[in-house]
Structures are given as structure tokens and as C-alpha cells.
Amino acid sequence: MKYIDEYRDKEVISKLADMISRSVRKNYTFMEVCGGHTNAIHRFGIASLIPECIRLVSGPGCPVCVTGKSFIDKAIACSKLENSIIATFGDLIRVPGSASSMEKERSLGADIRIVFSALEALEIARLNPEKKIIFLGIGFETTAPGTAVTVKQAEIAGMQNFFILNAHKVMPPAMEAIIKDGVNIDGFICPGHVAAITGSAIFNFIPERYRLGCTVTGFEPVDLMQSILMLIRQNNDNAPKVEIQYNRAVTEMGNALAQKNLSEVFEPCNAYWRGFGIIPVSGLKLRMKYEKFDAENIISSVVTDDEDDPSCICGEILRGVKSPSACPLFGTLCVPENPTGACMVSNEGTCNTWFRYMING
Amino acid sequence: MCLSIPARIMSINDNMAEVSAGGSIFKAGLHLIEDAKPGDYILLHAGFAIQKISEAEATETLKIIEEMNNAMKDTP
Ligand code: SF4
Numbered sequence: 235m236k237y238i239d240e241y242r243d244k245e246v247i248s249k250l251a252d253m254i255s256r257s258v259r260k261n262y263t264f265m266e267v268c269g270g271h272t273n274a275i276h277r278f279g280i281a282s283l284i285p286e287c288i289r290l291v292s293g294p295g296c297p298v299c300v301t302g303k304s305f306i307d308k309a310i311a312c313s314k315l316e317n318s319i320i321a322t323f324g325d326l327i328r329v330p331g332s333a334s335s336m337e338k339e340r341s342l343g344a345d346i347r348i349v350f351s352a353l354e355a356l357e358i359a360r361l362n363p364e365k366k367i368i369f370l371g372i373g374f375e376t377t378a379p380g381t382a383v384t385v386k387q388a389e390i391a392g393m394q395n396f397f398i399l400n401a402h403k404v405m406p407p408a409m410e411a412i413i414k415d416g417v418n419i420d421g422f423i424c425p426g427h428v429a430a431i432t433g434s435a436i437f438n439f440i441p442e443r444y445r446l447g448c449t450v451t452g453f454e455p456v457d458l459m460q461s462i463l464m465l466i467r468q469n470n471d472n473a474p475k476v477e478i479q480y481n482r483a484v485t486e487m488g489n490a491l492a493q494k495n496l497s498e499v500f501e502p503c504n505a506y507w508r509g510f511g512i513i514p515v516s517g518l519k520l521r522m523k524y525e526k527f528d529a530e531n532i533i534s535s536v537v538t539d540d541e542d543d544p545s546c547i548c549g550e551i552l553r554g555v556k557s558p559s560a561c562p563l564f565g566t567l568c569v570p571e572n573p574t575g576a577c578m579v580s581n582e583g584t585c586n587t588w589f590r591y592m593i594n595g
Numbered sequence: 596m597c598l599s600i601p602a603r604i605m606s607i608n609d610n611m612a613e614v615s616a617g618g619s620i621f622k623a624g625l626h627l628i629e630d631a632k633p634g635d636y637i638l639l640h641a642g643f644a645i646q647k648i649s650e651a652e653a654t655e656t657l658k659i660i661e662e663m664n665n666a667m668k669d670t671p
Contacts, residue, residue, distance in 0.1 A: 236601070236603070236636060237601040237636060237648055237653055238601060240653070240657060246657065246660060249660065249661075249664045250660065250664075252664075253663060253664060253667055256667060270598055270599075273598075323641070350621075350641065350642050351622075351624070351641050351642020351643065352641070352642065353624055353642055353643075354642065373641065376599065376640050376641075376645060377640065377641050379627050379643070379645070380624065380627070380640070380641050380642060380643040380645075383624060383626040383627065383643070427599045427638065427640060427645065430599075430638060430645055430646040431645060431646070453598075453599075456657075456660070460656070460660060463663075479656070481649070481652040481653075481655065481656055482648050482649045482650075482652040482653040482656065483638055483646050483648055483649070484646075489627060489628070489645065489646055491626075491627055491628065491629055492627040492628075492645060492646075495626070495627065581598075582598075
């Protein structure tokens with residue numbers, strides 16, 4: 235497949251591995267922010283290709299993992315409304331809420347359907363005019379523009395039975411929260427698909443304000459290896475900056491049309507992140523013009539606690555402070571089929587990734 | 596849910612395309628990109644094409660790696 239095979243080429247990878255080992259001068263810790271990167275790093279065995287003095291830690295970039303319990307509780311409240319259908323991305327249905335999960339509710343008869351896109355949820359609404367369709371909107375800057383397009387289409391079509399339970403988030407404030415938290419890192423492997431939308435410039439504050447290097451990175455082994463090399467060089471030269479490794483999809487200013495859709499429909503708000511609590515201006519809420527699509531208006535207020543199971547250390551894992559192996563439940567009580575915490579649910583979750591690739595570290 | 600994959604546009608009908616990736620066919624909304632044509636490669640994410648993939652840049656990146664490698668070989 236084009237744009238995949240060349241970036242998995244063994245010869246190129248081994249050249250990069252060689253350049254990396256010739257460039258290292260000290261210990262380095264780099265954080266991959268995006269869950270897609272965490273997955274790719276394990277899948278392609280990147281850690282085995284680089285010297286031990288380079289440590290890769292995972293960050294908060296799995297949207298399922300950072301979704302709080304109260305969101306799941308609200309989704310379940312939506313599923314209990316009369317004549318309602320929940321349309322959700324697949325990963326979310328196994329995330330535990332306070333007392334139940336959507337998977338459990340579905341087995342008890344709730345109409346919960348898995349969709350691949352917000353447009354599919356809108357289609358279900360068109361086909362079922364007598365029902366209320368609630369789409370669970372989670373995801374970062376990559377996903378939110380698609381939700382925005384869908385909301386605009388719902389507006390144009392005058393849909394009365396389509397709603398969004400919205401928890402879209404934006405990435406940079408969480409990265410800043412990690413830096414302020416004092417997590418010891420030497421640079422970020424920045425999320426390539428977030429940047430495909432936003433442009434690489436949204437990360438400029440990181441080298442400017444905090445003197446940490448950033449490379450906006452693709453998802454194939456060559457991409458990851460090249461980015462690691464770029465970060466090492468930035469460190470060695472003491473010249474932190476934002477570099478784009480993933481040039482084939484990312485520019486400095488990003489996708490203007492997607493940004494326009496996003497800002498037409500959403501505005502910034504404070505948001506809750508599992509493991510962090512409330513992070514200022516890290517969320518997206520529907521603008522007033524589109525408030526009628528907000529599912530929060532059709533459920534009576536659900537007050538729950540976002541506190542996690544005290545033995546689950548998801549929070550520390552999402553902040554890059556601990557690894558899954560430090561969790562007493564990892565692989566014993568908490569497994570992908572029966573997750574205790576959200577990091578074990580999604581394929582991009584750090585605990586889930588570790589479990590699937592059986593890493594003991 | 597957060598994966599985006601490279602896919603090739605097969606056909607376009609209004610603002611929707613059929614795209615192929617890894618031997619499967621998917622639907623992709625084209626609302627977020629401009630001037631898409633059949634044959635273009637795009638990144639598919641949650642049912643939308645979120646960006647076109649630049650062939651020139653894809654080749655350039657690989658060329659740069661090769662050049663860096665040659666430069667490093669020349670320095671002892
Ligand atoms: S292994 Fe399970 S319980 Fe432990 S931190 Fe990960 S998700 Fe939480």
C-alpha cells in the first residue's frame with residue numbers, strides 16, 4: 235500500500251537506528267502524546283530498535299482513556315430515555331461508569347449502536363424520526379471537525395431528533411498540564427493527526443515557553459524513528475523547536491477548512507480529563523446557535539463523582555508518571571475483556587497496548 | 596477510535612467518496628478537504644477525509660533520511 239510500505243522499509247529503519255545510536259550522548263525521555271503512537275511503538279517494537287538510554291513514555295492522547303466516569307453515566311442516562319438510540323464509537327461501550335457500562339446496559343435492552351462516523355449517527359436519526367438519537371462526541375481536534383460538519387448538516391435538515399453528548403477536547407492544554415506537573419521529559423513526539431488539522435504552530439508555545447523540543451510525527455516505524463532522531467539532535471544542540479517530521483500530511487498552519495468548521499460549531503471551554511481533573515480551556519462546547527443539539531438539555535442532571543477505583547493508577551499513567559506494570563490490577567483483575575479503568579479499554583490505551591504486546595517493564 | 600489511515604479515493608458522489616484502504620472500501624465525507632479527485636490519497640478518520648497526503652512530501656522525507664545517512668557516514 236502506498237505511503238505505508240516505504241515507511242516500513244527495513245533498510246531505512248536500520249539506517250535510522252544506526253544514526254540514532256551514533257547520536258545519543260546522554261539519557262533522553264520522550265513522551266508520545268497520542269495513543270496511536272503508543273500503539274505503533276509497541277506494534278513495531280520501536281523500543282527494541284533504539285538504545286536503552288532513550289525512554290519513551292505515554293501521555294494523555296487516547297480520547298477514550300481521558301473520558302471521565304460522569305460522561306459514561308450521562309450516556310447511560312441518555313440510553314434510558316424513552317425511544318432513544320445511542321450512537322457511539324465502539325471503544326466507549328466497555329468503559330466503566332460509576333455503576334455500569336454501556337455494554338451492560340445494552341445487554342439489558344438499551345438500544346446502543348456502534349458507528350464509525352458522526353454522519354452515520356445522523357443517518358440513523360433520519361431513518362428513525364420517532365426516536366431520539368444521541369451521538370457520543372468524543373475525540374480531539376482530529377475528530378471534532380467531523381462532528382462539526384454533522385451538526386451543521388443536522389441544522390440545515392432541521393433535525394429535531396438528533397443530539398450530541400459532547401466531550402470533545404483539544405490537546406495542547408493537556409501537554410502544558412503535563413509540563414507544569416513537573417513530569418521529567420526531554421521532548422514531545424507530537425500527535426500527527428491532530429496537527430494535520432490544527433497545523434504544527436499550535437505547539438510553538440512548548441519550545442518558546444518551556445524550552446522542550448517537539449516533532450510532529452507520523453505513525454509508521456520510519457516516522458517514529460526519524461522523529462526520535464530529530465528530538466535527540468534538538469537536545470544535543472540545545473535548540474528546542476517544533477519540527478514537522480510528518481510533512482506528507484502536516485503543514486504549519488494545518489487544514490483551514492476543517493478549522494473553520496470546527497470554530498463555527500464549537501467554542502473553547504474548561505474540561506474534565508481523567509487523571510488530571512479540570513484543565514482550563516481544554517474542551518470544546520457547542521456554540522449557542524447549536525445548543526439545541528446538546529444532549530445535556532434532554533436528560534435530567536446526572537451528578538456523579540469522577541473519582542476512579544482507588545487501586546487503578548490510570549491517572550498517573552495518563553500523566554506519564556507511571557507505567558502499567560506498576561498497577562497491581564494490571565493483567566490480573568484488569569484485562570481488556572473486563573477493564574477496571576479506561577486505559578485498558580481502547581486499543582490506543584496504554585494498559586491495553588501493554589497487555590496486548592505483553593510488555594513487562 | 597483515533598486511528599487515521601491512508602486511503603485512495605475511488606469515486607466521488609457529491610460530498611461523499613468511496614475510498615479504499617488495505618483492500619477494504621470505506622465511505623468518506625469530503626466536507627473537510629478541498630479539490631479532492633479520484634486517485635488522490637487522503638487520511639481517513641472517523642468517516643471523514645481530514646487531509647490530503649502529499650506524494651511530493653512523502654518522497655522528500657525519504658530522500659532527506661538518505662541524505663542524512665550519507666552525511667553521517669562521511670563523518671567518522
Ligand atoms: S491496569 Fe487497569 S486498573 Fe491498572 S491502571 Fe490500567 S486500567 Fe487502571
